[in-house]
Amino acid sequence: MVQLKPLSLDNIAIGFPVVQAALSGYSDWPMRLIARRHGATYGICEVMLDKFLVDLNPRRQKNKHYLHITDEERPVGGQLMGTEPEQFAAGAVKLVEAGFDVIDINFGCPVKKVLGRCRGGFHLSQPDVALDIIQRTRKAVPSAIPVTVKMRRGIDDTEDSRDHFFKIIDGAFDIGVAAVTVHGRTVKQRYNGPSRWEFLTEVKQRFPDRVILGSGDLFAANDCLDMIAQTGVDGVTVARGCIGNPWIFQQTKALAKTGTLPPPPSLFEQRKIITKHFDLAAQLYGEERTAMVMRKSCIKYSALHPEHSLVRADFTKIKSREDLQKVLRDWYAQDLDGCYLPRSIHV
Numbered sequence: 001m002v003q004l005k006p007l008s009l010d011n012i013a014i015g016f017p018v019v020q021a022a023l024s025g026y027s028d029w030p031m032r033l034i035a036r037r038h039g040a041t042y043g044i045c046e047v048m049l050d051k052f053l054v055d056l057n058p059r060r061q062k063n064k065h066y067l068h069i070t071d072e073e074r075p076v077g078g079q080l081m082g083t084e085p086e087q088f089a090a091g092a093v094k095l096v097e098a099g100f101d102v103i104d105i106n107f108g109c110p111v112k113k114v115l116g117r118c119r120g121g122f123h124l125s126q127p128d129v130a131l132d133i134i135q136r137t138r139k140a141v142p143s144a145i146p147v148t149v150k151m152r153r154g155i156d157d158t159e160d161s162r163d164h165f166f167k168i169i170d171g172a173f174d175i176g177v178a179a180v181t182v183h184g185r186t187v188k189q190r191y192n193g194p195s196r197w198e199f200l201t202e203v204k205q206r207f208p209d210r211v212i213l214g215s216g217d218l219f220a221a222n223d224c225l226d227m228i229a230q231t232g233v234d235g236v237t238v239a240r241g242c243i244g245n246p247w248i249f250q251q252t253k254a255l256a257k258t259g260t261l262p263p264p265p266s267l268f269e270q271r272k273i274i275t276k277h278f279d280l281a282a283q284l285y286g287e288e289r290t291a292m293v294m295r296k297s298c299i300k301y302s303a304l305h306p307e308h309s310l311v312r313a314d315f316t317k318i319k320s321r322e323d324l325q326k327v328l329r330d331w332y333a334q335d336l337d338g339c340y341l342p343r344s345i346h347v
Contacts, residue, residue, distance in 0.1 A: 017235030039249035050082030050091030121187035146178035179211035244300025
């Protein structure tokens with residue numbers, strides 16, 4: 001058994017400190033709701049551009065899914081990315097107006113086209129601009145709405161990069177952010193090589209009275225508890241490890257409470273949740289668009305199947321609900337044992 005302190009973001013009580021990260025192209029309303037029903041106490045939408053939000057016409061059917069929230073998933077965070085501090089703050093106001101409970105600032109995205117447009121992780125190279133963004137966002141957002149920041153440990157491993165990181169995080173807490181999530185890789189690393197958990201330890205030791213969340217290499221329940229135990233962070237945000245694997249949240253809760261890891265979901269349980277995820281997506285996107293939207297998530301679900309490579313190949317071809325149902329008939333007709341995702345290297 002592991003005793004974990006409940007997580008709070010200013011005035012918002014989160015509870016169990018293992019939450020769903022923002023995931024570009026994935027963490028829409030259906031995914032967040034499925035995660036919530038499997039034990040995620042908090043989730044963050046896929047990152048949105050400030051300019052997109054400022055110019056967004058919510059009445060357009062094509063765009064309505066970006067800001068779709070329901071009470072069942074609360075509290076829910078809206079993550080924002082952009083270039084200009086003034087426009088960034090205006091985008092944050094749009095997220096508040098849409099009903100998001102927390103505003104999360106993205107200074108961590110390592111994607112090349114994002115960096116090339118001076119967004120995401122690029123801001124770790126210009127701390128003055130980063131702090132201007134945080135300052136303007138905090139002023140623009142009502143005081144009852146917590147503002148949080150997502151960072152990587154720096155652009156790279158140079159001393160300048162390290163100095164910039166600590167200048168930003170120091171300033172962010174002085175401005176009044178509720179929490180900072182730190183990913184243990186650099187922007188230059190992207191998703192290659194290990195996440196440096198010892199850096200999270202250093203950050204938490206430097207800010208013992210602030211809320212620090214950890215991220216990176218969380219693919220199993222043990223990983224989540226290990227990160228908290230090894231680094232002392234106040235909680236963790238699960239990213240790639242929960243795509244197609246919402247069970248990671250309830251598995252982590254059970255492991256913390258009992259010391260025993262529950263079995264992975266059986267194929268019937270997987271089939272049930274894949275179908276429910278598809279149904280929720282159809283409510284949001286409409287039947288015609290759903291198969292294309294869901295294909296990438298279904299591919300991720302296949303990793304829990306004992307014949308994952310063959311199942312994955314069939315999921316890559318789905319173009320309709322009928323195609324999905326055929327894959328489920330072909331591969332999920334027997335209630336066999338499922339699989340866990342592989343553990344990370346931090347064991």
